[in-house]
Structures are given as structure tokens and as C-alpha cells.
Amino acid sequence: MSKILVTGGAGYIGSHTVVELKNAGYQPIIVDDFSNSQESALAGIESILGTAVPIYRIDCGDEAALRGVFEAEKDIKGVIHFAAFKAVGESVARPLDYFRNNVGSLLTLLAVMPDFGVENLVFSSSCTVYGIPDALPVTEATPTKPASSPYGRTKQMCEEIVHDVSAAPTNTLRTILLRYFNPIGAHESAKIGELPLGVPNNLVPFITQTAAGIREKLTIYGNDYDTPDGTNVRDYIHVVDLAKAHIVAVQRLLDRKASEPVETFNVGTGRGNSVLEVVHAFEQASGQKLNYSIGPRRPGDVPAIYADATKAATVLGFKTETSLADSLASSWKWQQTLAKK
Numbered sequence: 001m002s003k004i005l006v007t008g009g010a011g012y013i014g015s016h017t018v019v020e021l022k023n024a025g026y027q028p029i030i031v032d033d034f035s036n037s038q039e040s041a042l043a044g045i046e047s048i049l050g051t052a053v054p055i056y057r058i059d060c061g062d063e064a065a066l067r068g069v070f071e072a073e074k075d076i077k078g079v080i081h082f083a084a085f086k087a088v089g090e091s092v093a094r095p096l097d098y099f100r101n102n103v104g105s106l107l108t109l110l111a112v113m114p115d116f117g118v119e120n121l122v123f124s125s126s127c128t129v130y131g132i133p134d135a136l137p138v139t140e141a142t143p144t145k146p147a148s149s150p151y152g153r154t155k156q157m158c159e160e161i162v163h164d165v166s167a168a169p170t171n172t173l174r175t176i177l178l179r180y181f182n183p184i185g186a187h188e189s190a191k192i193g194e195l196p197l198g199v200p201n202n203l204v205p206f207i208t209q210t211a212a213g214i215r216e217k218l219t220i221y222g223n224d225y226d227t228p229d230g231t232n233v234r235d236y237i238h239v240v241d242l243a244k245a246h247i248v249a250v251q252r253l254l255d256r257k258a259s260e261p262v263e264t265f266n267v268g269t270g271r272g273n274s275v276l277e278v279v280h281a282f283e284q285a286s287g288q289k290l291n292y293s294i295g296p297r298r299p300g301d302v303p304a305i306y307a308d309a310t311k312a313a314t315v316l317g318f319k320t321e322t323s324l325a326d327s328l329a330s331s332w333k334w335q336q337t338l339a340k341k
């Protein structure tokens with residue numbers, strides 16, 4: 001069983017990826033400092049898998065501690081690097097924290113990996129690197145635009161750092177950059193899912209908390225955009241589908257099939273849905289009427305973005321399997337499970 005280090009493995013996407021890795025025959029090793037995740041995710045993972053996954057409670061930016069993990073585990077074959085802060089608004093308020101954490105942890109990893117002969121990296125990037133695109137859908141060749149937040153800038157910088165490191169004459173690193181669109185939903189068991197701390201920033205947890213009576217109502221941030229119904233358009237991908245893209249990427253690196261030192265893939269469904277469509281799809285999937293109203297635009301929001309998912313399909317053989325309705329139903333099941341706890 002090849003050992004794969006998963007930084008941020010107790011987080012939302014990380015926890016689902018740990019489960020899929022194990023199911024695919026890998027041995028995931030989690031590194032997480034629980035700054036934006038919860039210990040309960042570990043119990044969920046263990047309950048789904050029927051076995052515990054090794055966990056190191058360290059900050060991935062702590063070089064000595066990270067070295068300790070590689071030393072203890074000895075034969076790590078690859079790294080999936082999720083550990084990062086991800087709230088757009090918070091990144092505007094605390095830019096230094098974002099640069100230090102998101103860029104710093106990648107730099108630390110890249111410094112440590114070669115000393116242990118670890119050459120394979122899957123990096124969590126984001127469609128945010130495209131900024132406001134000129135044309136839709138976006139392909140991997142769509143030029144990146146200035147990011148609308150420090151968070152977005154950290155993802156752009158991390159991609160550039162990986163490219164520069166890989167261009168060095170002595171480089172042996174091979175990386176797959178996965179540009180995620182909007183992950184939603186939860187594991188079918190409802191044992192792991194998104195655990196937003198405090199008031200959620202993201203649409204779907206805000207919707208499910210409103211339906212559960214935790215929030216009074218959802219505010220839709222603007223209905224005067226140049227989109228079919230005036231609300232923002234995004235590409236919502238089920239988190240388990242997204243997790244599976246990492247398994248395919250890791251396998252490609254271990255099989256030495258990557259055609260370049262750095263490969264980039266969009267990971268989305270290829271479908272764009274408006275905020276209103278998501279609200280109505282949620283109402284149908286859950287049978288709940290949602291209290292919502294239209295409010296002002298949220299600064300920094302991109303009017304519309306969705307993936308051209310062709311490259312992931314043709315090169316990786318990766319396709320999403322879950323519909324928007326089923327994704328939202330799984331979010332609702334997860335919310336109801338949380339309410340019972």
C-alpha cells in the first residue's frame with residue numbers, strides 16, 4: 001500500500017479524499033493542525049473505513065515537525081497538499097496570515113520533500129486563478145487574470161512557485177495542479193461533510209443552515225449580473241467526485257505517466273448553475289421551502305465561471321458522476337445529521 005501524505009486531511013475536501021484513497025488501496029497519512037477543521041472528522045473517517053488513519057497534529061509550515069513526519073513514515077510516495085486557509089473575505093482582512101500559511105506551507109513542503117526522495121505532488125488550486133474570465137467555459141489554457149482577493153493571489157503564487165521549482169535543472173518534482181470549481185455535498189454515509197466554523201461564507205452550507213433554522217434567511221448577493229437570471233453562475237461539483245480526481249492524479253504521478261513536470265486540470269462538472277437555480281434545486285431535493293431575499297452584490301464576486309472539463313476527461317479519464325440535485329440532497333442529509341448531534 002503506497003503511503004500518501006495528505007496535508008489538511010481532516011478538512012472538508014481532505015477528509016473525503018482520505019476515504020477515497022484508502023478505498024483505492026493507498027495508505028493515507030494525515031497532517032492537520034486543526035486550525036480550520038475538527039477532530040470529529042477523524043472519527044467519521046474511521047467509522048466509514050472501519051480503521052483509523054495515522055494522524056500528525058502539526059502545522060505543515062513547521063519544517064522541523066514536517067521533517068519528523070517524513071522520517072517517521074519513511075517511504076511516503078506522494079503528497080496531496082490541501083492545507084490552506086480558504087475564506088475570500090477573511091483573506092482581505094488578514095492578508096499576511098494567508099500568505100504566511102498558504103504560501104509558507106507549500107514552500108516548507110517543497111523544501112522537505114526532496115530530502116526524502118518524494119517526487120509526486122498534487123496541489124489544491126482553484127478556479128479563482130482565472131479571475132473574471134473573458135470567455136466561458138474556462139479551459140486550462142484560459143489566461144489567468146488578476147485575482148480578486150489575497151486568497152486568490154496565494155493560489156496563483158503557489159502555482160507559479162511550483163512551475164519555477166520544476167523548471168530548475170536539477171528538479172525531480174512532478175506536480176498535478178487541480179483547479180477546483182465549487183465543491184458541495186457530503187459523503188453518502190453522512191459521517192463526514194463540511195464543518196464551517198461560525199457563520200458560513202459559502203452558499204450551500206448557508207442554505208442548509210437556513211433550512212435547518214440556524215440562520216433566519218439566505219441573502220442572494222445580487223440579481224443584476226449579466227447572466228440568464230441575473231444571479232452569479234458557478235460550477236458545483238460533489239465533494240466525493242472531486243476527491244476521486246485526486247486518486248486519478250496520484251495514480252498518474254506514481255505510474256510516471258505525466259507528460260510534463262507540471263500538469264494542470266480543471267476539476268468541475270462543466271455545468272454552470274445560477275444561485276437561484278441552486279436555491280430551487282435545493283428546495284426540490286429537500287422538500288424544504290427556503291427563506292431568502294435578494295441583497296446587494298458581494299465585493300469580489302466573479303459574475304460567472306464554469307469549467308471546460310474536457311482535459312480531465314480525455315487525459316485523466318475523469319468524469320463527475322453526481323447531479324446537482326443529488327449533491328444538494330447529500331448536503332441536506334449531512335446538515336440533518338449534524339443537527340441530531
Ligand code: UD1
Nearest residue numbers: 086087126127128201202203206219220221232275301302
Ligand atoms: C470562491 C472562489 C473559490 C474558493 C471559494 C472559497 C471564485 C470564482 N471562487 O467561491 O475558488 O475556493 O471562494 O470559499 O472566486 N452566495 C450568496 N449568498 C451567500 C453565499 C454565497 O448569494 O450567503 C453566492 C455568491 O455570491 C456566489 C455563489 O453563491 O455567487 C457561491 O459563493 P461561495 O459558496 O462563497 O463560493 P465562491 O465565492 O464562488
